[in-house]
Amino acid sequence: MxxxxxxxxxxxxxxxxxxxxxxxxxxxxxxxxxxxxxxxxxxxxxxAADYFQKYKLMDLMFTSEIGVRSADVEAVKTADHIKGAHAAYSKEVFYRYDNKNIVLKCISFNSALPDDSPNLMNKLNVIEGRLPEKDGECAVEVKLSSPSTFKLGEKLTFSETDDTKDLLDTLENDTFEIVGIVTSPMYIGYERDPTTEGDGTIVSNVFLREEEFITPYYTELFVDIDGVDELDPFSDEYKNKVNKFGEEAYSAFENSVNKRYSDLKKQAEERIASAKTTADTLNQYVDMDYSILSEELPKIQKTAAKTRKIYEAEVAQGKRAYLEKAAMLKAEKALMIVQELMSDNGDNSGVAHKKYLSQLDSAYKEISDAEAQLAEVSEPAIYRFDRFTASNxxxxxxxxxxxxxxxxxxxxxxxxxxxxxxxxxxxxxxxxxxxxxxxxxxxxxxxxxxxxxxxxxxxxxxxxxxxxxxxxxxxxxxxxxxxxxxxxxxxxxxxxxxxxxxxxxxxxxxxxxxxxxxxxxxxxxxxxxxxxxxxxxxxxxxxxxxxxxxxxxxxxxxxxxxxxxxxxxxxxxxxxxxxxxxxxxxxxxxxxxxxxxxxxxxVVDKQFRDVFVYDGIAVMNNRYNYDENKRELENVGEISVHMQAMLTEFEAFHSGQVYTANVCVPDLPAQLENFIKLRSADDLSEIALDDSGAVITEKLAKLLDINVGDSITLKNSEGQSADISVSGICRNYAFHYIFVAPELYQNSFDKEVLHNIAFVDLKPGTDFDAFRYTFLRSDHFYGLTYKEDQSEGYxxxxxxxxxxxxxxxxxxxxxxxxxxxxxxxxxxxxxxxxxxxxxxxxxxxxxxxxxxxxxxxxxxxxxxxxxxxxxxxxxxxxxxxxxxxxxxxxxxxxxxxxxxxxxxxxxxxxxxxxxxxxxxxxxxxxxxxxxxx
Structure with a gap:
């Protein structure tokens, strides 16, 4: 049946x-x-996880403003939960392409490390060709970011981004043949590292053998954390473990760098003292017989040459010039003045005697300036990046x-x-x-x-x-x-x-x-x-x-x-x-x-046409004060309107929730309308920014469940927090912003506003690329980002x-x-x-x-x-x-x-x-x- x-x-x-x-x-x-x-x-x-694991993407990256030494690498390796550590060189160069200089970044790779080495990180994936094996060879990235002319067999000739320097002081060669096309797990998309060179944009990366670099300092230190390989690389669990396990490694790196900084500062002080002693000796000899003075000349010249040699070895490091290096330079300049005086040892006239006295005064002034600058030197900044912050x-x-x-x-x-x-x-x-x-x-x-x-x-x-x-x-x-x-x-x-x-x-x-x-x-x-x-x-x-x-x-x-x-x-x-x-x-x-x-x-049109109406954002050099930066901006003929502001990340708290937001404190709130339109999220009416309270963006208000009249708690990177009333909620589509008037900010946090950016509008007809190239030649500006650059990612x-x-x-x-x-x-x-x-x-x-x-x-x-x-x-x-x-x-x-x-x-x-x-x-x-x- x-x-x-x-x-x-x-x-x-x-x-x-x-x-x-x-x-x-x-x-x-x-x-x-x-x-x-x-x-x-x-x-x-x-x-992505398999790709990162196969090509051994780093978990953490450390850098410092005085570079990375081998001793720093060894110090990090001794920390707990560290599987391996490896340092690398990098150098930004110019390459002539399409009748203009574009910025490329030369990055080293260590070909001597075997695949099973725990210290091997950011392994290159060869798409075509092979990796460089001898001098004068390089590998370039796939066309996703590289110029279309980068092909196997082509030779690339680089030049120094600083006209006063020679590229061959950093690299063994300036011309390289492309033997491979590769990808790096550090750079999986269009985004490349920021730069202050050229037009502010690194077009592509070029990979060289570590032996091609001749600088005594590495620029980056990569760290591989033990016990996180099996985690979802995008999860909060992975991120929290990396930060927790990497804390000891960061402390070891920080201590090592600070010790090296103390040694460098001590050396600078010794050189200043040496220069001062030499100048004092010369001062005593001025009134003596010039034949006696001539006998001392070789000693003084030897001291000056030694000082120059040591200084040149030390200055070829990191990415920035520091005050201690400036102090060393002052000391060296003083010694060079002495050397110049000694070079004319045949002139025994009274005119020469007066020349000695006049230039000795200059030497003493240089020494005094060096001492003053060295006194202002603070410990170098040390940076820690994880995968999320190292690459957009x-x-x-x-x-x-x-x-x-x-x-x-x-x-x-x-x-x-x-x-x-x-x-x-x-x-x-x-x-x-x-x-x-x-x-x-x-x-x-x-x-x-x-x-x-x-x-x-x-x-x-x-x-x-x-x-x-x-x-x-x-x-x-x-x-x-x-x-x-x-x-x-x-x-x-x-x-x-x-x-x-x-x-x-x-x-x-x-x-x-x-x-x-x-x-x-x-x-x-x-x-x-x-x-x-x-x-x-x-x-x-x-x-x-x-x-x-x-x-x-x-x-x-x-x-x-x-x-x-x-x-x-x-x-x-x-x-x-x-x-x-x-x-x-x-x-x-x-x-x-x-x-x-x-x-x-x-969203792109709404954000970058209706809300953001500026042309670009200039990143200011805080070594110059507000008035100095303002004068520099006013002297730029292509800028029609500008306004300095503070733009810094804060943590925003309310109703038990916390989100990171960009706090913007404009110098002149009444002029903010020329750069950013604050419109009510309800009826798009204009919102005035004043001392009555902060204006926050719509999405942040919804996430934190905030209404007009509520208070929001803001906490800066130093741990200082303040409660600020919310006077308005504005329409915005990308990221979270909190706009605060300068007086309200100063009263809330009891500190001055540090203007680190400037909103700029350019005159009609300005060539943006050419302008950025000339604009960044000024020491007052670290970078310039156009609104179009920001919108491109979206x-x-x-x-x-x-x-x-x-x-x-x-x-x-x-x-x-x-x-x-x-x-x-x-x-x-x-x-x-x-x-x-x-x-x-x-x-x-x-x-x-x-x-x-x-x-x-x-x-x-x-x-x-x-x-x-x-x-x-x-x-x-x-x-x-x-x-x-x-x-x-x-x-x-x-x-x-x-x-x-x-x-x-x-x-x-x-x-x-x-x-x-x-x-x-x-x-x-x-x-x-x-x-x-």
């Missing part, structure tokens, strides 16, 4: 294979989309993957709901069609459980096969399709797409539960009837009067076909509302896809999301086709006798199409109308949910998104009608009319 029943179940699948395949494909589409989109973020993270690419990759994850939390779920709705309709219709067979089974003595099992096998098998197939295909194809947009931004080209059972089993399980659940509910409801009742077909639904028939004036103007269509649509209410829900859901998904594209892409990130959005739109469109076709086919199957009847009555094919398919068009049109407000709500929900902490999408829905969503859905509806025309022409009139018998 069981064998016969199993055969009948298989026969049922064969007999209704179209419906079985339909359910299978819909489930496959829903599960595939859900699994694929959900898996993209973990695939990206896992791929690292943090950006994490942000991009998180955006996909946030989108996948909402969009695929709604997608699966729409797909499930169609499956439920299919199974409900199948059970209703099987009433006669169910009655026969009951009459033959089959139990409800056995009968139910047949249809559960039917629906469950379709859900399982479709879910597994769709999920497997989605996990393989969708992450790669989405990541294609990011290949233009990152060097990590090949995405790992493992089979993720958690998404496969989760999506398949939900589908099986939903479909089998509705199958069981519908089947058990039908089985409550007696066999005789089940074996008799249900009578056709009666036509009912519709509400509009109560108005004869309107109803009378309807044609016959219009009246039939109107009645039939309301005659099959469940199918009608299912169609409305399915079409509305698909329309909402398409609208959301286009709306999301606009919301992400328009544009790249937004463009990469276009691929994600395109996949969403394509999938939603495909779902719309499947939904429309399935619901229309169910309509035809339900009404085959009716269709056969009108055909027998003489309806032509076009009239039959009009009779049936006009309902589809009207249902689709009504579904589009309902889907538009639903799409608006879904778009808002997705944009709010998909936002990261530092970014606020444009929550306005573009009218074009509504238009595209409606038009695309209607086009799909027309395409489905064309396909269904051929189904209607194949309806067997005789067979359909005799089906009851």
């Amino acid at each position: 069981k064998t016969a029943f199993l055969k009948d179940t298989i026969r049922e699948i064969r007999g209704n294979f179209g419906r079985f395949l339909s359910i299978l494909l819909i489930v496959s589409l829903g599960c595939g989309f859900f699994s694929g989109v959900k898996a993209t973020q973990p695939d990206m993270v896992e791929t 690419d690292y943090a950006q990759f994490k942000g991009d993957s998180n955006k996909i994850d946030l989108i996948s939390r909402v969009f695929p779920v709604f997608f699966v709901l729409v797909a499930s709705l169609v499956c439920l309709t299919n199974m409900s219709r199948l059970i209703e069609e099987q009433r006669g067979n169910m009655g026969i089974y009951k009459a033959l003595g089959y139990s409800r459980k056995t009968i139910l099992g047949k249809y559960l096998v039917y629906s469950g098998l379709a859900a399982i096969i479709g879910g597994v197939f769709g999920s497997a295909l989605g996990l393989l194809l969708l992450p790669n399709s989405i990541y294609d947009g990011y290949k233009l931004l990152y060097n990590i080209q090949k995405l790992n797409t493992p089979l993720r059972p958690e998404f496969l089993l989760g999506s398949v399980g939900v589908s099986v539960i939903c479909i089998c659940g509705v199958t069981a509910f519908t089947c058990l409801r039908e089985l409550q009837a007696v066999p005789g009742s089940l074996m008799r077909p249900r009578p056709p639904k009666e036509g009912r009067r519709v509400l509009i028939e109560n108005n004869p004036k309107i109803w009378g103007k309807f044609s016959f076909m219009s009246k039939v269509t109107t009645r039939n649509m309301l005659r099959y209410k469940r199918r009608f509302f299912m169609t409305l829900a399915g079409v509305a859901g698909c329309t909402a998904l398409i609208i959301t896809g286009f709306g999301l594209k606009h919301s992400i892409g328009s 544009l790249n990130s937004a463009d990469s999301l276009n691929t994600v959005v395109a996949v969403l739109i394509f999938s939603a469109g495909l779902l719309a086709v499947v939904v429309l076709y399935n619901l229309a086919e169910i309509n035809i199957n339900e009404r085959k006798r009716e269709i056969a009847t009108v055909k027998v009555l003489g309806f032509f094919d076009r009239e039959t199409d009009d009779y049936i398919l006009r309902e589809n068009i009207i249902s689709a049109l009504l579904g589009v109308i309902i889907g538009m407000p639903l799409g608006r709500l879904l778009h808002y929900f997705v944009t709010v949910t998909a936002e990261v902490d530092l970014l606020m999408f444009n929550r306005e829905l573009a009218p074009s998104a509504l238009l595209y969503g409606g038009v695309i859905t209607l086009i799909f509806a027309l395409a489905v009608n064309v396909a269904l025309h051929f189904v209607l022409t194949k309806v067997d009139m005789v067979g359909s009319l005799k089906a009851v018998e």
Whole structure:
């Protein structure tokens, strides 16, 4: 009996294979989309983690303003939790490209370290060619960042960025042949290190053997932390462990550098004392016989030469000139004056005597200046970077993957709901069609459980096969399709797409539960009837009067076909509302896809056109005071308007939450409007910045749950905190900002405002690249960032999301086709006798199409109308949910998104009608009319 029943179940699948395949494909589409989109973020993270581990990306990087010595490296290696440490050289150079000097960064790699060495870090990945093996060879980065002319075999000639220096004092060669094209785990995207050279932009990195550098100091120290390799490299757990385990290594590095600094300062003091002693000796000899003085000349010359030699060895280090070096230079200059005096030992005239006295005074003045400068010397700054702070690419990759994850939390779920709705309709219709067979089974003595099992096998098998197939295909194809947009931004080209059972089993399980659940509910409801009742077909639904028939004036103007269509649509209410829900859901998904594209892409215009209206931000050198920097800015002819300000990161606290924000204290709050527009988040009205309180950005206010009138606690890097009232909340889209008037800041923190930047507007027609090159020649400025430079990173990130959005739109469109076709086919199957009847009555094919398919068009049109407000709500929900902490999408829905969503859905509806025309022409009139018998 069981064998016969199993055969009948298989026969049922064969007999209704179209419906079985339909359910299978819909489930496959829903599960595939859900699994694929959900898996993209973990695939990206896992791929990056494998890449970083394979090429041994450092965990921490230390630098100091007096460079790195071998003793510093050894000191770090002795700290706990340190697997290895390695130092490297770097040097910024000019390269002539496209008729101008561009800045390249030469970075050393140690070819002597074996692959299994714990000290090997930031291993280069050879894409083409090989690594340099001898003098005069180099490797360049792939074209993602390198000039297009960088090819194997080409020779690059570099020059010093400082005209007063010789590049060959730093490098063994100035011309190198390209023998390899590589990538580095330190630089996976477009971003390169900042620089004060050239136009302020490092175009690309060039990798040289460590032996090519002849400077006595390294520039960076890389550290590999033990016990963190198996952690998610983007997780807070990894970041916290690295910072915790790296604390002892940082302390060891700091102590080593400070000890070396003390030794250098002591040497400088000794040289000053030596110069002073030599000058005193000369002063005593001035009044003596010049023959005696001549005897002392070799000694003085020897001292001067020794001082110069020591100084030159010491000054060729780090990135900045320090006051202790200035002091040494003063001492050396004094000795050189003495040397110059001694060089003319043949002149014994009174004129020479006066010359000695005059220049001795100059020597003493240089010595005095050196002593004063040395007294001002403070301990050198020491910097610690982790992966997040050492490279913007690292943090950006994490942000991009998180955006996909946030989108996948909402969009695929709604997608699966729409797909499930169609499956439920299919199974409900199948059970209703099987009433006669169910009655026969009951009459033959089959139990409800056995009968139910047949249809559960039917629906469950379709859900399982479709879910597994769709999920497997989605996990393989969708992450790669989405990541294609990011290949233009990152060097990590090949995405790992493992089979993720958690998404496969989760999506398949939900589908099986939903479909089998509705199958069981519908089947058990039908089985409550007696066999005789089940074996008799249900009578056709009666036509009912519709509400509009109560108005004869309107109803009378309807044609016959219009009246039939109107009645039939309301005659099959469940199918009608299912169609409305399915079409509305698909329309909402398409609208959301286009709306999301606009919301992400328009952030750049909103932020850098409507909020930030300055041309650039100059980074000031704080060695010069406010007035000196102001005069320097005023002397720059290309600048039309400027204003100095303080821009520093603070921690903002409120309601138990803490976020990092950029505190901006403008010098003249009334002029801030010329550079940054403060507009109310509610009505876009202008907000005045004054001493009544701080103005904070909208996203930060939402995260901290702050309203106007509340107080916010700000904490600076020194641990000093203050409570400041919030007087306004302004519209802003990228990052968190808090604007504070200078007097309010001084009163709150009891300290002067340190102006470290200046907002600048350039005169029309200014060549930005040429201006930046000349602007950075001044010692008053460390850098100049244009607004376009800032927006470029956002544009790249937004463009990469276009691929994600395109996949969403394509999938939603495909779902719309499947939904429309399935619901229309169910309509035809339900009404085959009716269709056969009108055909027998003489309806032509076009009239039959009009009779049936006009309902589809009207249902689709009504579904589009309902889907538009639903799409608006879904778009808002997705944009709010998909936002990261530092970014606020444009929550306005573009009218074009509504238009595209409606038009695309209607086009799909027309395409489905064309396909269904051929189904209607194949309806067997005789067979359909005799089906009851």
